[in-house]
Amino acid sequence: MGIIFRFVLRNIKEKKFRTFLILFSITMSAALFFAADAMSGSVEKIVVDRIRKAVGSAEILITANEKSPSRSMSMAFAQRLGDKLEYVAGTIHGSGIYKVGRDESIRIDLHGFDMEELQQMNPVALTAEQKLYPFNGKKIIISQNTAKKYRLAPGNVLDIEIDRQKHRFTVSGIAKPAGIFQEDGQSTNAIIPRAFLAGLYDMEGQVTAIYAKPKDLAEKQALIEQLSKIYNRYSVREAIPEEDIKRNASTFTVPFMMMVVLVLFISVFIIYTSFRVITTEMLPVIGTFRSIGATKTMTDMVLLAESMTYGIIGGALGCGLGIGMLYIMANMLLTPADKAAGFAAQISYSPVQLATAFILAVVLSVISSLVPIIKVSKISVKDIVLNKIDTTKKRRKWKLAAGILLFATVLLLPQYMPRKIAVTFDMFCMVFASISIVLLIPYLTAGFIKIFEKAYIFIFGNEGTLAVKNLRDNKNILNNISLLAMGISALLLINTISFSVFKEVANAYRGYHYAVRFYIDEADREKLGKVERVEGVDAVYGNMYVHDIGVGDGKDRIMLLYGADRVKFNDYIDVGILGDANALVDELSQSRSIIISNALKYKFGVEIGDKLVLNTKTGDREYRVIGFCETLFQNGQTAVIGDRFLKSDWKLKYISEVLVKTDEDPEVLKERIKESFKDQQLYIQTVAGMERENNEANTALFGIFRIFSIMTMVIGVFGILNNFAISFMERKRGLAMMRANGMSKGQSIKMIFIEALTGGLIGGAVGILTGILLISVIPYLLKAIDMPIPVHYSGLLFAQGLIGGTVVTLIASLSPAMKSSKLNIMEAIKYE
């Protein structure tokens, strides 16, 4: 046994490129699987970090909701559970305007805290302080950034306007950028004594939010239940809503897993084909070992040990590489605001995830090599020794039938899948699509060859005909076509989705029939009038909406609910209402009726005339569905009701956003509006600016997907190089024979290039077909994860796929072409 193992190890060491290829594909598979699997954990960590910035170590949060009698509550009831709680902290949130100069003012988020409670919950680290304690009166702690920006130091005073009244605060502390002061460049935070804000807002003994931490974390849910009973008209929940975060993050994993499925498939294919060569090469040795007494199990175990060795090494390398990849991906996901706030990319993974990736690598390697090993195991010793092995490859009809069946499954069934199993089924469809193409490739190639055979006689002459004939049933070329097809389809898949998203984002912004939008505190008719008077403003609409509305029992949500003005809404916002948009919006103003997006229609399973119960501030209200719209606003989770019902049911006093039309340069108008409202905090954007920001965020996300797809292609390219090397070794004798029959060096090179060109073109064409098949599943998959983005095909992308595939194959054929011209004919004929 030892001598056989030594032989295997020597074999692994000698066949360096093959060993590299197998290890590379296993490593990449394990790494990408690990990164995709752990990605959701890292996304969770990013989200948790963002929340922890505000809530510190608190685990329970109590705030007012639509059913609460007021926005404040007493802390006393929570404090009665003091024996079970490590601490209870309360805050009063407020805001103020700090006038920096004559033309500049900034909005400051004011957090009213009791210092002792705050230090327990979310400690503030100070770089400088002056008469901080006792923390009362008009003392203020500001961030290091704010102090630096506005040249403030401890002891300085600053005037802040709260509720239209000016208050002079003394800077008592400068805080390091951590916790509440980990600012994102957009907002400015400050801590002031809670008692001061309570006095100002008439909230003595009250707070707007209560934070608590249980002594025993295991009792968290029990405490939440207990507090829910006490604060029964308030919202008592986990400060970190782990389940929600997990659920949201897991939808993030789906597209990554989609790519991993393709990578795994390519790896299985590479390992399988490599092991077919390994077992064929080892046949004489296996015969020799078997003839001198080694059992079938012994030789099988040796081959299995070889594949397991690849799996173990690839798994270990993959885990290391996966951690690096995860870090890069997490870094790419940080928003500019996160980076401005000083967040570093943090990754999160468990030993179980590492172990799973490692086991996957070993299983992947062993399973992929199993079929060739079993096939060799079935050959009798006599046949091996006498070299009577039939290597002819028969086309099996079941493969054609299975290929067609899987192809049809992928093409036809996803549209009929119920929502519950759609994601799983669609992921299987991605695998089915790849398998079906691999099964059909010999038949597709034969068809293409017939076409090329006729064309090449005119283009390349007899060498062209010979090259095409050489491609018939050439398993290495078929393998290359399979690898190319999978690599190209992965690239097409990601790029088409990315292309579609960018196109749809552009389309969505075309639905904004205005140039500038802005938010301003307490926007009312008076402020709208002021906007109308700004030079260059053609028309103004005060749009109203609410976010994240519970439907029915509250589990289903509508993410954006517009309150439409019957006259102006359609003129400013096009949500793609199907049918007579004006008539439908007019109908919305007459009764509690609703227009929902097609995505929500699919999600809720409703038709026109059905009723939806919306959880409003004034209780549950029934709205009748009167129409549907096709929009991508809020990923399509959008609906429209009449503005008067939105105002009454949600008790809205102010306009949500101001939309402005102009014929002038929006950027110029933006500056004019800012100037006009210079004494107030504005959040203003042009539509072009909004689109640019959205595209930047999408670019980061698709950058990660592209890494995955490029890796898939890289694995494929290495596979192609390997196949060319194997093909050259196998064809040495044939090429020498052609040279003996009068083929010149030039003809030999020309023939190999034509073969590569044809293989590349077929691979590219089949890649496009595979890509189209995979992409056909995408709309259903995206719909199932609440991202109903229609797919747009780019002719240019597909042309690039075809050309790219051909160029890759031509480059890969350079080495065999050159080697063929230097071939020693006599040696190849006599000894190969």
Add this chain to the structure above:
Amino acid sequence: MEAIIETNGLFKTFKLGMLDVEVLKDINVTIGKGEFVSIMGPSGSGKSTLLYLIGGLDKPTSGSIRIKGKELAVMKDKEQSIMRRRDIGFVFQFYNLIPNLNVEENVMLPVLLDGKKMKAYRSRLDEILEIVGLSDRRHHTPRELSGGQQQRVAIARALINEPDIILADEPIGNLDSKTGTEVMKLLQRINKEQGKTIVQVTHSREAAEYGNRTINVRDGKVS
């Protein structure tokens, strides 16, 4: 008799690791047009090397080879290739057919390489397949043929361009005696009826007897 193959002071040395092995030493042979010559000798004597050098499949270390009066050493790769297509036909021990081409395509290979249209060679193909007795197997691939049939395809391929010379390396070395006899008779017929010059390398004295002259090579020298 007009000389069709001439070698003068032919030497061939191979590198075997650190050693230089002299395989052919000062070979001087002349083969006349229409001769059927058998080169014989023990394993490793250099007889196959001599055949491959004559066919231009390898280059001598020194000395000259003239085929139909033309010096091989001064020919470029393209000229040598054209010569191999038009003036020489090869038959190998292991047939060396292209597995994914059928009988017709294998036979037509030198025609294709010569840039000629297959259609123009239809009647010639039929004639040759008739001679080698494979008219009914024309659409079969090599793996569907016996060893003897494969060797006859190789002979047909060697004949398609009507070369003056056929070089055969152990043409019956891989065949049973009955099939071997059939193949040798076929070569003899081609030599007699078509006047082709045939040079074969063989171990078999019986096979050598089908020729009209034998050249013995021993330790790289003609003995």
